[in-house]
Amino acid sequence: MLQQHLAKRVEALKPSAIRELLKHSKMPGVISLGGGIPSPELFDRTGLEMATDKVMKGHFLDAFQYGLSEGFPPLREAISELCRGRGITAGIDNILVTSGSQQSLDLLVRTLVNPGDKVVVERPTYLAALQVLQLSQADIRSVGTDKDGMIVDELEILLQSQSVKMVYIVPTFGNPGGVVLSDARRRKLVELAKQYNFVIIEDDPYGEINFTDQTFKTLYQHAAEAGADGHVIYTSTFSKILAPGLRVGWVVLPDWIRQKAAIVKQATDLHTSAQSQAMAASYLSLNRLADQIGMIREAYRDKCHFLAEQMNRELGEHITFHMPQGGMFLWATFRYDFDTTAWLSRTLEEGVVYVPGEFFYSDNADKRTLRLSYATPTRSELEQAVARLKKALP
C-alpha cells in the first residue's frame, strides 16, 4: 500500500547490475574485471598521511565546521590551477566543488533537464549517467561511436530533426569504450553546439590517465576558441587520480548557470564534506599529484598492454577490441553473435567477472560486447582471468 507513494521517476529504476557484480567480485577466489575501481596499491599513502596531518594541525575548523556551498576556497584555487594545466581557464568563481563526478552529473541534469527534454549520449555510454538521466525523466537519444569516439555526423543528422537540450560525452578515454574523440570531431561537436544551441557536458574523469605522448584538447578549450563559450560545462574528479573515497570532484560552470547550480548544490547537501575538501586541498599543496599521476599512468598502461596481449593470444579468434590509449577499461566485442549477459553466470563459475556490454546502452544494445577493467588486478590475476574466460567459452 505504501509503495504507491513512490515517485513516478523512481518506478523504472533498477538496482544497478554493477552493484550485483561487486557482490560477486568479493567472493573468495573470484577475479574481478568489473568495477572501475582504482588499484588501492597505487594510493599515495604517505601523501594522504601528510595531508591528514596538515588538515588536523592547520585546517581543523575548515575540515569540521560548515563551509560554503560552492566549496572550500583554497581547494577551488588549486583546482583552477589544475585546470590551467589542462588548457582550461577558469577563475574560482566558476568552479563548484562536488561530491564526485556522479554528483556533478546529477547536479547539472537537475539544473538543466526538464522531463521530456532530449539528451544525447554515446552508444555505449557510462551506465551511471543513464541512471541519472532516467531519474530526470529525460528523453534519452543515443549516437553511435567508433574508434574515434562519438560519430558526430550521426549527431548532426539527429539535430536536423530534433531539438536537443544536452549532449553528455566522455571524450577522452571514454567509459566503457576507452576511445578518444578525434580533434576534428571535437571541433565539429562544438560548432554544432553553437549552431543548434545545445549544452555539452564534458565528463573527464580519465583524461590524466594517458598512455600516449599526445595531449587531447578539451571540448571546453575548443569552445573557447570557436566562440562557443558557455556551451561546454566541464567536469572532473579526484576519484581516479587521488582517492575515490574522498568523493571530491568539480564542475567548471559558465556564468549563465553558476548561480543556479550553486543553489541546487545547497539544496542537495549544503556542501561537500569539508574534511574531504580540506584533505584534497592539503594534498594538492604537497605537489605530489603529478608524480602520483605519472605512477598511475605507468601502472595502468602496463596492465592494459598485458591484458591486451593475453586477450589477443588466448581469445583473439573470438574477441576483438581497440587498443585503449588511456583510462581504465578495455572494451571488447565477440567476433560472432554472442550474449555476454548470459555468459556471465558461466564465467562466474570459472571465477571471473566483467560487466556485460548491454548495460552501457540506452537502446540498440550490442550483446556481443563486454567491458574489462584492468586497474585493480595484478598481472598474474589478469593472466588467470583471461585463461578462465577462455575456459568458460561455450
Place this chain on the structure above:
Amino acid sequence: MLQQHLAKRVEALKPSAIRELLKHSKMPGVISLGGGIPSPELFDRTGLEMATDKVMKGHFLDAFQYGLSEGFPPLREAISELCRGRGITAGIDNILVTSGSQQSLDLLVRTLVNPGDKVVVERPTYLAALQVLQLSQADIRSVGTDKDGMIVDELEILLQSQSVKMVYIVPTFGNPGGVVLSDARRRKLVELAKQYNFVIIEDDPYGEINFTDQTFKTLYQHAAEAGADGHVIYTSTFSKILAPGLRVGWVVLPDWIRQKAAIVKQATDLHTSAQSQAMAASYLSLNRLADQIGMIREAYRDKCHFLAEQMNRELGEHITFHMPQGGMFLWATFRYDFDTTAWLSRTLEEGVVYVPGEFFYSDNADKRTLRLSYATPTRSELEQAVARLKKALP
C-alpha cells in the same frame, strides 16, 4: 540565450537569504545570531584527533576506496545502536547513511514526491526544506504551530478535503520555532498518517540537545506502537552533536522504500564521503559521544537562558517568545506590527544579524518574527547583541 536551458524547477530558486546573512555575519565586528552553526569551541578536538588516528592506522582503505551506497557497515551498526537509545529499533539494512540531513530530505523528496504532490510543512518550518520542496515542484501546504508544535487538528481539517502525500516535521526543538510537539499530538499525527495514508518525515537534528529531564518519544516509536509502521521515516545527523563539516547524517527507512532510496542515493553521489563515514564510525567507537552531547547541552542551555534573560529585560516590552526546551534557536515575535526583514539593514548598521522570520514560511508569513541562534556567540556577545538590537529599534 543559454539561460533558456535552465530547467523549469530552478527558475524560482533564489539564493538563500541565509547565504547573504552568512556573508554579513563574517564582517568584522558583526555579532551573528544568524545561522544554525554549532559553536566551534564545543568541537571535541581530542576525540576527532583520536578518530583520525584510528582511521589512518586501521581503516585506510575504508576511508579512501569506493564503498557501498548504503554506507559503511560499521557506521550503520553504530547508528543502529545510537537509534536504540532514542527508542528506535532498526537493523543496519534499514539504515542509509547520507551526507547530512539536507541530503536525507532531498533524497526522500526525490524518491517520493511527484510534481504537484501535496506536502504539508509547519508554519514556520526549516527554510532549506522549503527549498528542497520547491525544487521537487511539490504543492506545499502549511499548518500552523503553537507552543505545543504543529496544530494537528488543523492538519486533520486539511486532510478531510485534500489528498496529502507527505508531512515534513521537526517535532523536537523545531527549527525555527524551538518548540516540542506534545505527546498527545504525536499520537494523533501518527493515527492520521494511518487513517489518511500519508508518509511522515520526522527530521530530528536537535533531539539530543535537550535542556529538560524529559524524554520525548519519537514519531517513529509512536508509529510502531500504533501499528502505523512504515508511515514514519526518521532522519538525523551528526552535524549538531559532532561536526557539521563531516556531512554525515542518516535515514531510517521502512522496507517499502529502502531499495529505491538506495538507488537514488547511488545515482546522486554513489555514496557519502568514505573518509567522513570512517571518521564518524571511529569517533563513535571511542564512546565519547555521550559526554560530548552532555557538554553541548549544558553550554547551549546556559546560553539560551542567558539570551532569554537579556531579551526579557531589554526588549520584553517589544518582543515576546516561548522559552526553548532545547535546540539552537530562540524564535521571537514583536508584540506589535513590525517588519523584521526591513529592520535587518538597521540592525546590521549596529553590528548584529539574525534571520528574519518570513523566510521560514511557505505562505502567510508573520513578518513580526525573527530567529535568534544562541549556539555560537559567547555570553558577552549575546549581551552586546541584545543591546545592539535595542539600539536599532525605531
